[in-house]
Amino acid sequence: MSALIPRPAMEVAPGAWHVPGWLTLAQQRELVTACRAWATGPVPIRHTRLPRGGVMSVQTVCVGWHWQPYRYTRTADDVNGRRVAEFPDWMVRLGRRAHLEAYGDEHAARDHTPDTALINFYDGQARMGMHQDKDERSSAPVVSLSIGDTCVFRVGNTETRSKPYTDIELSSGDLFVLGGPSRFAFHGVPKVYEGTGDPATGLSSGRLNITMRVTGLT
Template sequence: MLFDQLPRDDARITPGVVHLPGWLPLERQAGIITQLRDIARDVAGTPLAMTRPQLKSGQMQVFMLHLGRMWATNPYRYVTHAGGVRVPPVPDNLLQLATEALRAAALYDESLSQWPATFRPDMALVNYYPPGATMGMHQDRNENSPAPIVSLSIGDEALFRIGGTENRNKPWDDVTLASGDVIVFGGPKRLAFHGVPKTRPDTLPEGCGLKEGRINITFRQVENSH
């Protein structure tokens, strides 16, 4: 583990943030990786290809694949098409997985408990972290819905950091995310700054579907349910 002193039991980290370690079994992880590879192959060579986005601050370290909707820049917004190509839908099994994970997390936090019955994720962002890659502190603030964010990790261990809603400054809560872990944040932490300041290469479990690096799937409900 990156930080052995950090807990590995199901836990509410802080109001609005719940960690479910080892929630997804290894064989299901491998199946999802195979599924995502197939989608990535289908969109290769199109405007939806899995690439490292170029931001004003420079090129990101992670590769991104969009499902359901695409995160576009200048201005930041969600779109359903890019270059005339429709963004591939979020597979039904992943939609079900996200809802199941939220239901499990809601047992530990009252601010999440209102959401499982109405949660309708319509977008999944797949981030591939090459060995040692990181992601800076940021907010997920372009969604119209205040529904929680559900995030699944597969592959190498990562340090997930979540702070306040006003800026990137301390205090932070740090959580080690291993393969199969889920973290959910919503309620008072829905717009919290969060990031991945460290990943640990060569810590993925055999059989997870990856040979190196880390996949993070972030499920979001962009539009309000009707």
């Protein structure tokens, strides 16, 4: 069997970088183990209820700060009132490496200090509608990591949920960084391809998406 040829990094839109295969299989397994631990508490993974009564199809658990539509708090008042798990130093280092990989700016990467992560689990039926990540008080890039099943990731514009947008596939181990002029671009996940993940990641089915952000909060 011939070795897989790494796909090159691609700037999908100004400031929006896709780096295929950025995480090794071992790194993916470590992240799956960490996410499983966070999913059990202190604030467990759940389907987030939206203000108008809808329920998100993805399941979410947070680290560092708790996200509830549409704000961040230290305690999960919409779940069990407990404080979420601390954001670990190793994730700060991971976010900085991702920033450097995307933009090649060592000074900016050293200053990049994510303090929260939203971890979304998609089963085969889960979707994410077009939205902006704009609840943060910082415009620092959002670092997104994918593990498990491949998905269609839709990257749009900053003005509207509709076209123009670009669809790409995010596979297990891929890095996507949304920053610069595209930091507040609408984006979403219209489809997950069931059964495309490698069980060697530690995830037998579904897709994990870990998004590290700088909240700008103290």
